[in-house]
Amino acid sequence: MKEMSKIVKTVANYVYGFIIIFGFYIIAHGHLTPGGGFQGGAVAASAFALALVSYGSIKSQRFLKKDIFSLFENIGLTLFILLAFSGLGITFFYNFLANSGSWFGAAAIIGVNPGNMNTGGLIPLMNIAVGLEVLSALGVIVIIMAKGAEFTRKKENS
Amino acid sequence: MSILLKNSPVLILALPLLAAFLIPLVGRINKKIVGTFAALTLAFSLILTILLAVKVVTVGTQVYVFGAQSSGLTLPTGLNVPIRIMFQIDAMGIFMGLITATVSFLGAVYSLSFIRKPEGMDKFYSLLLLLTVGMFGMEFTGDLFNLFVFLEIASIASVALIAYRGIDMGEPAEAGIKYMIVSSISALVVLFAIGIFYGEYDVLNIAAIASMIKYSQMDKIALALLLPVLAMKSGAVPMHMWTPDAYSEAPAPITMILVAASQASLYALFRVVFSLYNINSNTFAAGWIIIIFGVLSMFIGVTMAIVQKDIKRLMAYHAVSQTGYMLLGVGVGLAVLSNPVALKEYGITALEGGIFHIMNHAMYKGLLFLTAGALFFRTGTRNLNKMGGLAHSMKFTTIFFIIGAAAIAGLPPFNGFASKLLIYESVYKFNPLLSIIAMVVSILTLASFVKVFHSAFLGPKLPRFNEVQEVPQSMVFSMAILSCVIIFFGLFPDLIVKNLVHPAVMALVEQVNYTGTVLGGM
Amino acid sequence: MIDNLPYIAVAFFIGLGIFTLMYKKNLIKIAIGLCLIENGVNLFLITLGYKKGAVAPIYTMAPAGQNMVLPTPQALTLTSIVIGIATTALVLSVAMMIYKHYGTLDTDEVRRLRG
Numbered sequence: 005m006k007e008m009s010k011i012v013k014t015v016a017n018y019v020y021g022f023i024i025i026f027g028f029y030i031i032a033h034g035h036l037t038p039g040g041g042f043q044g045g046a047v048a049a050s051a052f053a054l055a056l057v058s059y060g061s062i063k064s065q066r067f068l069k070k071d072i073f074s075l076f077e078n079i080g081l082t083l084f085i086l087l088a089f090s091g092l093g094i095t096f097f098y099n100f101l102a103n104s105g106s107w108f109g110a111a112a113i114i115g116v117n118p119g120n121m122n123t124g125g126l127i128p129l130m131n132i133a134v135g136l137e138v139l140s141a142l143g144v145i146v147i148i149m150a151k152g153a154e155f156t157r158k159k160e161n162s
Numbered sequence: 163m164s165i166l167l168k169n170s171p172v173l174i175l176a177l178p179l180l181a182a183f184l185i186p187l188v189g190r191i192n193k194k195i196v197g198t199f200a201a202l203t204l205a206f207s208l209i210l211t212i213l214l215a216v217k218v219v220t221v222g223t224q225v226y227v228f229g230a231q232s233s234g235l236t237l238p239t240g241l242n243v244p245i246r247i248m249f250q251i252d253a254m255g256i257f258m259g260l261i262t263a264t265v266s267f268l269g270a271v272y273s274l275s276f277i278r279k280p281e282g283m284d285k286f287y288s289l290l291l292l293l294t295v296g297m298f299g300m301e302f303t304g305d306l307f308n309l310f311v312f313l314e315i316a317s318i319a320s321v322a323l324i325a326y327r328g329i330d331m332g333e334p335a336e337a338g339i340k341y342m343i344v345s346s347i348s349a350l351v352v353l354f355a356i357g358i359f360y361g362e363y364d365v366l367n368i369a370a371i372a373s374m375i376k377y378s379q380m381d382k383i384a385l386a387l388l389l390p391v392l393a394m395k396s397g398a399v400p401m402h403m404w405t406p407d408a409y410s411e412a413p414a415p416i417t418m419i420l421v422a423a424s425q426a427s428l429y430a431l432f433r434v435v436f437s438l439y440n441i442n443s444n445t446f447a448a449g450w451i452i453i454i455f456g457v458l459s460m461f462i463g464v465t466m467a468i469v470q471k472d473i474k475r476l477m478a479y480h481a482v483s484q485t486g487y488m489l490l491g492v493g494v495g496l497a498v499l500s501n502p503v504a505l506k507e508y509g510i511t512a513l514e515g516g517i518f519h520i521m522n523h524a525m526y527k528g529l530l531f532l533t534a535g536a537l538f539f540r541t542g543t544r545n546l547n548k549m550g551g552l553a554h555s556m557k558f559t560t561i562f563f564i565i566g567a568a569a570i571a572g573l574p575p576f577n578g579f580a581s582k583l584l585i586y587e588s589v590y591k592f593n594p595l596l597s598i599i600a601m602v603v604s605i606l607t608l609a610s611f612v613k614v615f616h617s618a619f620l621g622p623k624l625p626r627f628n629e630v631q632e633v634p635q636s637m638v639f640s641m642a643i644l645s646c647v648i649i650f651f652g653l654f655p656d657l658i659v660k661n662l663v664h665p666a667v668m669a670l671v672e673q674v675n676y677t678g679t680v681l682g683g684m
Numbered sequence: 685m686i687d688n689l690p691y692i693a694v695a696f697f698i699g700l701g702i703f704t705l706m707y708k709k710n711l712i713k714i715a716i717g718l719c720l721i722e723n724g725v726n727l728f729l730i731t732l733g734y735k736k737g738a739v740a741p742i743y744t745m746a747p748a749g750q751n752m753v754l755p756t757p758q759a760l761t762l763t764s765i766v767i768g769i770a771t772t773a774l775v776l777s778v779a780m781m782i783y784k785h786y787g788t789l790d791t792d793e794v795r796r797l798r799g
Contacts (some may be wrong), residue, residue, distance in 0.1 A: 036744050042766055074186065081183040089176065092165075096172040097229045112743070119744040145773050152780045159784075184732045307760055318774060325778050332785025336794055339711070339778045346718050346771050347705075350725050353764060357725070360757065361732040407797045470799070 005153060007060030013030055014056040023051035031135035034128065036119035041131040052143045061150040070147050073140040079138030093155025101125035168233065170214045171226040172248045174207050174259070175298045182291035189284030197274045200287040202550045204294065211263040215256045219665055223252040223679045225304070236680045244367045244680055250304030252676060253665035257517070258301040258429045260662075261524045264647070265422040266294040268370070268640040269415035272532060275634035276415060276539060288324060293319040293419060304680065306356050306366050310349065311428060313395075316423050317345040324412040324420075331361075337407035344404045348391040355384040368438055371679035372673055377442045383444060388434050389451060395427035398489060399458040402482045406466075409478035410544070413534020415640075418528040419480055425520050428485070432492060432670060440673040441500050449497025452489050457596060459486030460603045468610045470545050473534045476614060480570065483603060484523045490600065491516020491585045494592045499671070508588040513667045514659055515584030521575040522651065526569035530643040533563045536633040537618060538640070541548040546617040553619040555630045560619050562641045567615060569648050571608035577648050580655035587591065699723030711789045715772060722768045726761045733757040742778045747750040 007013070027048025034040030056064050091098030101109050102125030110122040122127075166173060181203040189196050218224055226249040236244045251259070271288060277286055296316030303309050325338030356366070358380050363371050366634025374401035375381060394401035405424075409417050435448060471475040498504040536559045537552065537620055538544055553560040569576035572583075582604060590597035590668045632638070669675065697720055704717030733754030739747070741755035779789065786794050 038740075038742060042762065053782075075190075078183060078186045082180070082187070085176070085180045085183060089180070091229075092169060095226070095228060095233050096169065096176065099229060109183055114746075116747055117744055142769075149776070149780070152777075156783065307763075311763060313769070314771075318767075318770055321774055321778070325781065328778070328781045329783075332782065333796055335778050335781040335785065336797055339775065339782060341773050342771070342778065343705070343714065346775075347721065349767075350721050354725050354728060357729045357732055357757075359759075360729075360760075366756075411797070475799075543690065 005057065005061045005150060007063055007104065008058050012031075016054055020051050020055060023054065024048050026046045027051070027139070028135075028141040031131055032128065033119075034122070034131040034135075035124035036121065042133025042138050044131075045135040046142060048135070048139045049146065050144035053146050056146055056150055061154050064150075065147075066145070068147055070144055073147070077137050077140035077144065080133050080140065084133040087133060088127055088130060091126070098124040099127070101129075102127075166210065167213060167217070169226075170210045170217075170226075171224060171251055174210050174263075175295055175302070175303075176290045178207055178298075179295045180204050182288045182295065182622070185288045185291070186284050190557050191339070193283060196287050197270070197277070199658040200291055200549070201267065201269050201270040201274065202454060203291065204263070204270050207294075207298075208263040208267045208361075211256070213244075213258050214251065215260055215662075218251055218253055218256045219661060223250065223669070223675065225250050225679055229670050234682065241300055242681075243365050243370050247308055248304045248367070248680070250369065250676075250680065251302050252669040252679075253662075254429070254432070254517070254667075254669045255301050256430060257521065257662055258297060258426060258664045261425065261521055262294065262301060262422050265524055265528055266297070267470045268528070268532075268643060269419045271636050272412070272415040272418075272535070272640040274636045276413065276535060276637065282326065282329075286323070289319045289323050289326075290416070290419070291425065293323065297419075297423050297426045301429055304337070304368050304372070306359060306368055309433075310356055313352065313427070313430070314349050316426065317342075317349060317395075320412075320416075320420055320423055321345070323416045324408050326413060326416070327411070328389055331636060337404075337411040341404045341408040344401075345395060348395045351387055351391045355387045358384045358387075367680065368433070369677040372440070373677040373681055375439065377439070381439075381443075381615065385435075385439060385448065389448065390432070392427055392431035393452075393455050393489070396424045396431070397459075397482050397485055398455045398464045398671055399482065399486070402459065402463070405444070405482050406475045406478045407426075409481060409531075410474035414474075414531055414538065415536075417478075417531045421527050421531070422524050424485070425488075425524060428488060428520070436499075436670040437673055437676045441472065445499040446497050446530075449493045449495075452493030452496060455611055456486045456489030456491075456493055457599055459483060459489060461486075461599060462675065464603050464610070468613070470605065471546050472547075473517055473537065473546055473614060473618065474531065474544055476610065477530050480530075480607060481523075481527055482612070484519070484527065486603075487582070487585060487600065488516045488519050488523070490589060490596060491519060494596075495667075495671075496591050498592070504592075505671075508591040508612050509638045510591070510667060510671070511584055512588035512661050513670070515581050515588060516546045517666055517670075518584065518655075518659060518663045519553075519581040519656075522569070524579050526566045526576075526648050527577060529562060529566040529641060529648065530570065532637070532641050532644070533559050533566060536637055539637070540630045541627060546614065549618045550627075551619075551621040551623040552627065554623045555627065557634050558632055558638050558641070562645055563615065563619065565645045565648055567608075567611040569652070571611060572604045573608075575649070576651045577651035577655065580652060582661075690727060690734075694724050695729070695778045697721070697727065709791050711782065711791060711794075712776075714791070715775045715779065718775065719768070719772060722764070724773075726764050729757045729761045729764065778782075 005034045030039035030047055031041060031044030048053055088097050090102050103111050108128055109124060110125050112123045185196050188199055225236055227235055230246055277283055293316055296312045296319060299312030300309055320337050321342045324341055325334050328335035347565050359371055360366060362380055363374055379470045397405040460483050467476050467479035491512045495509045498509040569578040572578045588595050701717045701720035705714055711761050713743055738751040738753045741752040782794055783789055
């Protein structure tokens with residue numbers, strides 16, 4: 005893919021950070037507002053697609069590397085399964101942090117309220133793990149398909 | 163030790179899942195130990211499955227509820243419907259679980275020598291473990307939507323494994339895309355039927371729906387949607403078009419595991435028809451539809467197999483044909499389910515024959531695919547016209563092939579004879595014509611395997627195969643274990659039928675036990 | 685009649701998807717057809733949970749004395765969308781492999797395995 009004009013690159017430089025922060029906001033507030041791990045990860049991965057399209061697939065390989073994304077994907081997946089294993093003393097996937105007073109352990113308030121982020125137990129942690137995983141996995145998919153487009157362009161032009 | 167046994171329904175799945183996610187991280191350190199890591203995890207799962215099987219057959223149906231205060235707490239306090247996702251393992255589920263555990267462990271051990279290129283090895287083993295997790299999940303779950311999710315996990319992992327060699331050549335990619343489209347459509351129609359069930363009854367648990375099902379118009383539509391698409395996933399005719407391509411282009415150990423995955427879809431079909439509907443539906447009509455799928459599969463599978471030149475494509479058509487035997491046996495049992503006299507006289511025997519045939523088929527078809535893989539590993543070709551005289555150099559492979567071919571043709575004392583005899587006897591009392599078609603198909607099966615044996619193994623030693631020698635140790639190990647299982651099941655079929663197959667059949671036939679375990683609050 | 689409009693849309697989506705799978709020859713169009721069927725089934729699942737006059741099932745905005753739409757089908761639909769992404773990514777990747785080896789995406793030409 006060829007890189008785009010200077011206007012597109014400048015706007016992409018500014019907007020890139022906002023998109024990723026918005027994605028992380030959706031991931032972190034998954035137990036209070038609509039959203040959660042997958043939705044936030046998909047929004048944040050669209051920032052990588054923006055960077056790829058505006059800088060072209062050759063130049064963006066300097067800052068979007070497939071190996072780092074692959075590593076973070078595995079870390080996210082392993083973290084999710086280890087969190088599920090951590091309640092194995094009672095049952096698998098048992099939410100031992102909810103209503104317990106420690107980390108993320110406050111009781112949930114019923115009724116219309118702004119929402120207390122400290123509630124939910126294991127759910128926000130699992131949201132973060134899943135969000136990290138989806139972000140990296142979609143990044144890997146986008147990078148590899150761009151490489152495939154590069155290969156096809158070389159083949160069709162030769 | 164007791165904590166392992168108490169949580170064993172989950173650990174059988176969760177440990178391969180954890181290993182599947184850890185393998186790329188382990189692969190960064192050292193690329194060569196990922197295979198051993200995967201095989202050790204699957205060996206551990208196999209041991210836990212055998213222990214759980216002993217517990218289920220002696221004690222009763224096991225239930226494991228995710229995220230509850232204790233693992234048997236199916237109904238939360240104050241409610242009388244189950245709301246959490248649960249695993250419900252009765253005798254039929256653990257029967258299929260034993261097949262999956264054996265086949266995937268032996269497949270992983272075989273791949274230690276079969277997969278030689280180190281570049282994609284960590285992804286291969288990761289996908290193999292994910293396919294195993296998908297199959298176990300389908301067989302152990304007690305929740306309809308969970309069945310759909312594990313069905314999709316198994317399909318996606320198996321497509322990636324079928325297209326594994328597609329980096330160098332084009333045909334595996336073509337087989338992969340055909341399989342992906344077929345399995346995608348079938349999974350979406352299963353989801354549509356699950357939506358119909360949810361819209362009517364407001365619960366997703368199989369036992370809860372089974373206790374309140376009424377066979378209204380929407381239930382008839384759901385049954386009519388589910389029956390063909392689950393048969394499509396198992397490779398029944400007339401929806402079998404993906405089977406020859408997918409089974410022949412996948413690497414040989416993956417084909418063995420794919421056969422078990424198709425049988426897991428067959429298990430899902432039986433679970434829906436027997437435990438969800440049971441006598442509330444028109445079992446005579448549903449039974450006859452399954453019988454017609456079975457007879458068509460048997461006949462078309464074996465007639466297409468005789469003319470093939472590619473050894474794995476021939477064996478894949480035989481897999482279609484043997485699936486017809488299972489559908490025939492279980493279809494006869496379903497058709498007489500409402501008729502207690504006929505059920506006791508030949509229905510239970512037909513069901514036993516069909517379900518015993520599932521395990522026998524996984525064993526001998528797995529052995530045959532592994533021998534075909536051994537031939538491909540040493541000679542580099544799958545074309546029967548180019549092979550010849552290999553019995554001189556590959557003695558072990560020849561013996562294993564003879565055992566597998568005799569088992570599939572139904573010769574005593576191998577296990578194919580035991581299950582086929584049960585099917586012939588009981589189906590004859592239902593309708594003599596079906597039994598005669600089954601016997602003719604068996605003769606044609608023997609004919610085609612004699613052809614394969616003659617082309618590949620007999621004859622003078624060809625000069626271009628001069629440096630061919632026996633396959634490596636791990637491949638011989640897998641084939642030897644399968645042969646021992648085949649001979650053991652053939653010599654003592656009564657032991658297996660009494661202890662494993664008969665409890666499985668009674669668990670399917672009696673719906674009251676299935677619902678009572680969950681809703682009785684036990 | 686106006687309440688049945690989402691179900692008519694579901695039937696339209698699934699019918700259009702099946703039409704695309706049967707009559708179109710380009711592999712990318714077949715992938716789009718699979719996507720259409722999947723969108724139809726997801727819409728069916730969400731429409732099942734509707735109740736007249738109910739609000740969105742958000743925990744922190746739940747006024748007293750009002751019904752909520754059923755939240756379970758929304759969770760089912762979310763899972764199905766994630767599975768759909770994985771399926772679409774895999775179909776497109778395998779289509780890329782086919783283009784690399786066969787040189788064409790026309791399903792009439794991609795037929796080396798037959799018989």
